[in-house]
Each structure stands twice: as C-alpha cells, then as structure tokens.
Amino acid sequence: MLPTLRQVLAMPSFKAAAIEVLAGDVDTAVVRWVHSSEVYEMGGLLSGGEVLLTTGLGLHGRSPEQLTAYIDQLADAGCVALAMEVGRSFLTAPPELVEASRRRGLAFLALHAVVPFERMVEDFHDLMLRRTLGSAQAGEPVWQELLSLVVAGQGMTALLDKVSRLAGCGVDLLDADGRTVERSTTGAERSETERTIHDVRGPTNSLGRLVLCGPATTRRTAVANCAAVAVALELGRHGDLGPRQSLAQSVITDVVGGVLTSHGDLSERLTAAGWTPLSEGHHVLVAAVDIDRQTPVRELADQVRDAVRAVLGSCVVGTAANHVIVLAHGWASASPARVRTAFTEADELLRRGPGGSAVRTLGVATPVEDLSGVGAAVAQAREVVQIARRFGTRTGVILARDVGVQRLLAAGTTPASLSSFVTEQLGSLIAYDTAHSADLVRTLDAYLAHRGGKARTADFLGIRRQSLYARLTRIEKLMGVSLDDPAQVVCLGLALTAWRMRTGLDPQAAFERLPG
Known part of the structure; x- marks a missing residue:
C-alpha cells in the first residue's frame, strides 16, 4: 500500500526541513514517488502520484499567469504535492502558487530549512522498500490459504468468503464497468464509507476491482494484495464467473x-x-x-x-x-x-x-x-x-x-538526430540566453508565431519596435541567418518545435529573465 503524504512528512529528512502545509490534505494524498526538478514545464514529465521538490529557481521571474499555469500542469499530471524551499528563490511562498494549489486540490508545502533533496528521495525509497518487504512477509500465510481454495476448485463465492473472514469485513467483486459481480456471504460487517480497493489484473488489462468494505489497515492491505491475485486466477479457471466488460x-x-x-x-x-x-x-x-x-x-x-x-x-x-x-x-x-x-x-x-x-x-x-x-x-x-x-x-x-x-x-527522426538538428539551428541562441538571461529565443518564437509581423510581435512582447529590431539583428548575427529567407525561417520554426518536444519547455517561459 502506498503511503499518505502525512506518513511521508513524518520521515526524518522531511521533518528536518521544517515543513509548513499551506494547501491540500496530507491525509488523503497518496504518494507514489518523490522527485526533484527546477524545470518549469515539469508537468509533461510526470506520471502521477509524485511529491515534487523544488528550490523555485525555475519559477523565479515568472508572471502570475505562468505560476498558475505551472500548478495546473502539475495537477493535470496527477502530482499530489509541491514542496518548495523558501528563502532562496522566494522569500515567502508565492500566493499565486498557494491559491492555485488550493483550487486544484494539490498540497503545497513550504520548506523553511535546507535539507538536501537527495536525502529526501533516498528516505522515501527506503520507506517503500520496508513497506514492500513487510507486506510480502505479512501476506505469505494469507496467500497459502487463498491459493489452496483456488487449487481445490471451491469457486468464487468460497474464495470471497475466505477473503472476508481474513479481512474481517464484507467483500465485493466488481467488473470493469463498476457493476457488482459477486459478494461474500459471511455476514461480516460492511462499512458504507470506508473501502480498501485493489485492482484485479488479467494478462493484458484490468478485470475489475476487489472491494474490502472496511478502512485500510496493514492486515487488510496484505489480504487485498493476495486476494486480488487469487481472484484473477479463479477468473481464469472459470470464465463464466469473471467480470464482464461491456x-x-x-x-x-x-x-x-x-x-x-x-x-x-x-x-x-x-x-x-x-x-x-x-x-x-x-x-x-x-x-x-x-x-x-x-x-x-x-x-x-x-x-x-x-x-x-x-x-x-x-x-x-x-x-x-x-x-x-x-x-x-x-x-x-x-x-x-x-x-x-x-x-x-x-x-x-x-x-x-x-x-x-x-x-x-x-x-x-x-x-x-x-x-x-x-x-x-x-x-x-x-x-x-x-x-x-x-x-x-x-x-x-x-x-x-x-x-x-x-x-x-x-516519427521520422531519432532522438540523437533531433538533438543535433536543434543544436545546429538554435545552439548559439540557447547558449546566449542561458548565459545572459536574455530573451532572444522567446523573441524568435514570438516573431515566427506572428508570421514576421514586427508590430504585432513587439506588442506581444511588450517592448518598443526599436527594441525588437535590435533583438532581431542580434539573432541574425549570432546564428548567421537572414530572417527574410523563407527556407531559413522554416528551419528555425521546425527547430523550435523540436526543442520544445525534446525539453518540454515553452520558449515563452524557458529562461530566467532579470528584472528591469
């Protein structure tokens, strides 16, 4: 069973960080992994269930709209918590991040003491290892009892009744569409509000869900882990008992x-x-x-x-x-x-x-x-x-x-060739912006997006036309190209698209920009 955010925050490295919870519910958020990154568009690289650690470096200088979009991207990806050091990139937690986190149900954690993120990740890894080993040891006798019923061909009702007795609560088997296929008949107590749910997996997809009608406990979770496998085996033996997809x-x-x-x-x-x-x-x-x-x-x-x-x-x-x-x-x-x-x-x-x-x-x-x-x-x-x-x-x-x-x-290029193309076309511009916190990549992206319309590009960037002309001239000199050449403009547009595909970064928000 995966730990809740509260259990993760109780680990020594997290406690040492003097964490303040500013948004979210630490008791309902379930954590799959702990990860650290300063990438602004990290949402596209997550797979759900993460606590994301950051110093805020990648967010410094962002507009309120960009900060809100950052939280939306994390929430869309299924991230459960953002933990940010305060006192380094930000003196206090940005209110836009806190408010957006509240709106999206994402936990926002302010870290008031500096603790190496690597230590937090290692602590979480150790926690998961201990929990996995503990579940396996606790589940061995349970597994033997359930497997013996499957081997003896006692049927699904007998199997669910055994699960019910082992778990001390009623048990339901639902199909892939959420319909009840079969229930235990032991008369054990059934909670109407608390459930321990486990997916029943077949060779290629989900067969349904096993629902233990009671609050999650270490014992009940171990039973559910073993029972889900036993139920899948029983369904394989007796196809007529199995959950039906529509x-x-x-x-x-x-x-x-x-x-x-x-x-x-x-x-x-x-x-x-x-x-x-x-x-x-x-x-x-x-x-x-x-x-x-x-x-x-x-x-x-x-x-x-x-x-x-x-x-x-x-x-x-x-x-x-x-x-x-x-x-x-x-x-x-x-x-x-x-x-x-x-x-x-x-x-x-x-x-x-x-x-x-x-x-x-x-x-x-x-x-x-x-x-x-x-x-x-x-x-x-x-x-x-x-x-x-x-x-x-x-x-x-x-x-x-x-x-x-x-x-x-x-579809048509390897990662290596795509990277080489980006370096060839944009390498000097990216290097310049990285070294000087400049806006040339952003300017080129806006210029191409507005089809070479200088007045519209200047308005979009919020700068005077004379400033835009100076930037475009610098871009041409740095890369040795002419922005009046249609073929070169096409290559640059493709390179910007390829760079964004490779990095997940938005050219409009990729580099930290100095104020003033």
Missing part, C-alpha cells in the same frame, strides 16, 4: 491492444456493440478525450458517449489508460472544417455536463473509410492528445493535422 469496452480494449485489426472481425464486433454499419463511402471518425489523471476515466465515459451521440449519432465508446476513445459515424465528405465543428460542439456539451472540469483536450484522428484503419486511427488520436499534454495544452479540440509537424518529427 461489448463496447471490449471492442475498444482489443483495438487498442492490436488484437482486433481486420475489417470483417471489427465489423462483427461493432455491430454486436450496437454500431450501425457505415453507408457506402462514409468515414469513421475516431477521437481520444484526455481526462485529468486525478479523475477515474470510467466516470467520464458515459458523458463522452452522450455528448458525441447528441452531435454525431451512433457511436462506440470505451476507455484506455486516461483516455476515453470514441468511434463515431462520419460523412462521405469529412472535411477538416466539418470534423472540427462537430467535435467542438460535442466538446462544449461535455464540458457543461457533470465532470466536465476534468476534460482536457479532445484529439481527433484523420477520418478513415475502411474499418481496417480504425486501429491506426485510435493510435493517432491518442498521440495527438499526448502531444498536446507535452506542449502544455489544457483544453480544446485538436485535429491530427494541427500537430502534423510534431508527429512527423516524432
């Missing part, structure tokens, strides 16, 4: 897993799931809805389905990781404008409904005419929202063509 979810699971690829097989499975066959020449529209990692994705599947049906009619919806996957009917002429309009309408409906605040981007693949292309389209739609998350995009509809350059760079 037909729609089953199709999506197999498409994402690459199991379902042929036109005929997919057509048969989709029809069984309620899909109306396509008219001749019509397209399939495929989309992936990215859900905030702090929200269980299954909770949004029905809302996504209802929103898409209201606009496009018949559709099949399922989940994969933190994405809701949509297969919908298109038209004979599926122009980008028409596709964008339809999904924008569905996106607006979705955001107005329950749970709409957890919806991030909606990525749409290039429409396909043949069902055999659905698998590749699903992969493409998921790639679109992953690119959007990497670039810090938090909302809106994005078509595959909108991020065509990023997809091309990701």
Whole structure:
C-alpha cells in the first residue's frame, strides 16, 4: 500500500526541513514517488502520484499567469504535492502558487530549512522498500490459504468468503464497468464509507476491482494484495464467473491492444456493440478525450458517449489508460472544417455536463473509410492528445493535422538526430540566453508565431519596435541567418518545435529573465 503524504512528512529528512502545509490534505494524498526538478514545464514529465521538490529557481521571474499555469500542469499530471524551499528563490511562498494549489486540490508545502533533496528521495525509497518487504512477509500465510481454495476448485463465492473472514469485513467483486459481480456471504460487517480497493489484473488489462468494505489497515492491505491475485486466477479457471466488460469496452480494449485489426472481425464486433454499419463511402471518425489523471476515466465515459451521440449519432465508446476513445459515424465528405465543428460542439456539451472540469483536450484522428484503419486511427488520436499534454495544452479540440509537424518529427527522426538538428539551428541562441538571461529565443518564437509581423510581435512582447529590431539583428548575427529567407525561417520554426518536444519547455517561459 502506498503511503499518505502525512506518513511521508513524518520521515526524518522531511521533518528536518521544517515543513509548513499551506494547501491540500496530507491525509488523503497518496504518494507514489518523490522527485526533484527546477524545470518549469515539469508537468509533461510526470506520471502521477509524485511529491515534487523544488528550490523555485525555475519559477523565479515568472508572471502570475505562468505560476498558475505551472500548478495546473502539475495537477493535470496527477502530482499530489509541491514542496518548495523558501528563502532562496522566494522569500515567502508565492500566493499565486498557494491559491492555485488550493483550487486544484494539490498540497503545497513550504520548506523553511535546507535539507538536501537527495536525502529526501533516498528516505522515501527506503520507506517503500520496508513497506514492500513487510507486506510480502505479512501476506505469505494469507496467500497459502487463498491459493489452496483456488487449487481445490471451491469457486468464487468460497474464495470471497475466505477473503472476508481474513479481512474481517464484507467483500465485493466488481467488473470493469463498476457493476457488482459477486459478494461474500459471511455476514461480516460492511462499512458504507470506508473501502480498501485493489485492482484485479488479467494478462493484458484490468478485470475489475476487489472491494474490502472496511478502512485500510496493514492486515487488510496484505489480504487485498493476495486476494486480488487469487481472484484473477479463479477468473481464469472459470470464465463464466469473471467480470464482464461491456461489448463496447471490449471492442475498444482489443483495438487498442492490436488484437482486433481486420475489417470483417471489427465489423462483427461493432455491430454486436450496437454500431450501425457505415453507408457506402462514409468515414469513421475516431477521437481520444484526455481526462485529468486525478479523475477515474470510467466516470467520464458515459458523458463522452452522450455528448458525441447528441452531435454525431451512433457511436462506440470505451476507455484506455486516461483516455476515453470514441468511434463515431462520419460523412462521405469529412472535411477538416466539418470534423472540427462537430467535435467542438460535442466538446462544449461535455464540458457543461457533470465532470466536465476534468476534460482536457479532445484529439481527433484523420477520418478513415475502411474499418481496417480504425486501429491506426485510435493510435493517432491518442498521440495527438499526448502531444498536446507535452506542449502544455489544457483544453480544446485538436485535429491530427494541427500537430502534423510534431508527429512527423516524432516519427521520422531519432532522438540523437533531433538533438543535433536543434543544436545546429538554435545552439548559439540557447547558449546566449542561458548565459545572459536574455530573451532572444522567446523573441524568435514570438516573431515566427506572428508570421514576421514586427508590430504585432513587439506588442506581444511588450517592448518598443526599436527594441525588437535590435533583438532581431542580434539573432541574425549570432546564428548567421537572414530572417527574410523563407527556407531559413522554416528551419528555425521546425527547430523550435523540436526543442520544445525534446525539453518540454515553452520558449515563452524557458529562461530566467532579470528584472528591469
């Protein structure tokens, strides 16, 4: 069982840091790992459950909007706490960070004493190692009892009853859609508010959840760990007892897993799931809805389905990781404008409904005419929202063509060649900005984004046109390029995109800028 934030804060290195909790609930936040970084756009590099340690160096000089966006990116990635040293980069905790953390349910910790971050990470690693070994030792007798029932073929009810007696509470087995498949019959007490929940994993995906209806204890957690494996084995022996995915979810699971690829097989499975066959020449529209990692994705599947049906009619919806996957009917002429309009309408409906605040981007693949292309389209739609998350995009509809350059760079180049290209095109500019806390990378990015419009670029940067002219001249001299040469401008634009893909940094907020 993963520790709560309160348990992590009780470790010696954290206690030595004189931590003040300014936002968040340390009793409900569950910690998967402790990490340190000064990178501004760290959100795109996290996978959820982290305590992020920082001195605030990467945040110094940021605007209030950028500080708020930083917290939003961390929360979107599932980070549970931001721990910042105060007295170094910031004399006090920035109120924008504290307020944004309260709004997003992220714990904000002020560290008033200097403790090496490496020691905190090592302490957490030792804590997890001790807990893992302790759980294994506590669970050995439990495992033997449960395994003996599976080997003897006593059945699922007998297995759940044994789990109930070992855990001292009622036990429920839920399927992948959250429906109750079977319950223990021991009559043990059932808590209506506290649960110990463990995922039941099959060879390739989740089979459902095992719910122990009582508060989590060391004993109960050890029982749940062993019981989840025993239940998975029992489900494998008796398929008729297993939790059932909906037909729609089953199709999506197999498409994402690459199991379902042929036109005929997919057509048969989709029809069984309620899909109306396509008219001749019509397209399939495929989309992936990215859900905030702090929200269980299954909770949004029905809302996504209802929103898409209201606009496009018949559709099949399922989940994969933190994405809701949509297969919908298109038209004979599926122009980008028409596709964008339809999904924008569905996106607006979705955001107005329950749970709409957890919806991030909606990525749409290039429409396909043949069902055999659905698998590749699903992969493409998921790639679109992953690119959007990497670039810090938090909302809106994005078509595959909108991020065509990023997809091309990701698919057609190795990391080494991409790095070499960035160094060749931007190396001197990045080095200058790093050494002088200058704004040349930011200026070039804004200039290209405004298609060479100097008046609009100057307004965007908040500087006089004469200052912009001086910066552009310095850029040309440093890199030996002409910003009037279309070919060189294209290369620079590609290099900025590649740099952002490689680093996760926004050129508008990548370098610390000196005041004045």
